[in-house]
Amino acid sequence: MDRVLHLGPLVLPWMLLVLLGAWQLGTMVHERLAARRGLTGGPHGWRLPLVALIAARLGFVLRYADLYASASVAVLDIRDGGWSPWAGLGAALLYVALLWLRRSPWRQSATAGLATFAGVWLLGWGVLQATAPREQAALPSWQGVALDARTVALPELKGQPVVVNLWASWCPPCRREMPVMLQAREAQSPQSQVRFLWVNQGEPPETVARFAAQQRLPAADVLLDSAGQLGSALGHKALPTTLFYDRQGRLAAVRVGELSAATLAQHIALISGHSAP
Incomplete structure (x- = not known):
């Protein structure tokens, strides 16, 4: 169930905030570890999340391909909230695996960044689940x-x-x-x-x-x-x-x-x- 944060007229889903926080921390870990090895942040700081984002969207679109077929432009309209998070995480793992196969100098820092992201994301998801009401709300008396x-x-x-x-x-x-x-x-x-x-x-x-x-x-x-x-x-x-x-x-x-x-x-x-x- 979507849980949101109300800031006046602004409404933000908590999972989106968790996702953004996890991404920022993962990027920071990647860049700091790369710097310790005498490397710049490299392109993977933006390529990796971009690949995961595209895969998460495509995973959802393919699942409902028949509904998107009649309105192909809707594929690009991410405001509908249609994502497949596990497809995105799978693509990110594949990306890191390719870095190791190619012996990229950024393979260790990218792996640490992805691990940080996944850990924070899963922790945030777990906290939201644990703090959710034990009993689901019923149809209101209205x-x-x-x-x-x-x-x-x-x-x-x-x-x-x-x-x-x-x-x-x-x-x-x-x-x-x-x-x-x-x-x-x-x-x-x-x-x-x-x-x-x-x-x-x-x-x-x-x-x-x-x-x-x-x-x-x-x-x-x-x-x-x-x-x-x-x-x-x-x-x-x-x-x-x-x-x-x-x-x-x-x-x-x-x-x-x-x-x-x-x-x-x-x-x-x-x-x-x-x-x-």
Whole structure:
């Protein structure tokens, strides 16, 4: 589950901060050991992380190749958060192995830098896992009125996977991800039965209704939250934010920021019990 640090309007995932810190420490170790051997930092200080970054992205893209095929430019849009960390680490290990095979003078310093990075990254991941709440958050005790005038109570949806999207019509990434979510809703198999809910934050009903009609969102699944109560109660004021609840009503994942078709499929597979492609 994504855990984030809120700095006013800025929202930063903790794992991203851990990753950046690990990279900085690994680079520092590499450069200092190289200097002790009378070497400059060399090109490996930037080549190694670049190779790992590209491999991590390609690993994720290949896993969801069919979803990226229809929008190839999305491969370059890393804002969707689609990464395969183990593919990146594997590429980094292969890179260092090639340095040893070629007897590169930087092989020892690069290895030490990679080991530092991996150690800090895994330690940070372990700390985040250890400090995570023991019990997963449940569907909140909140209810809203849909555009079809029906009342939807979130706790009553327990028994089926639920995707809750917090959005506003003035939010560009919210607008961009709407077609992706609507397509996923329409394309899901009968076995999945994932309920998609678009909970508008802080806008008047007429604005929400007009935007929903333009986007062809189902009226029964667009909920009004003019006071933004749900986002405040959940501690997520950044938009868009999407929360994924499993069949037991437990919060399985949170995605702060825009979703691509691939990252959405990844999270839906998590809550529906079906393996991702």
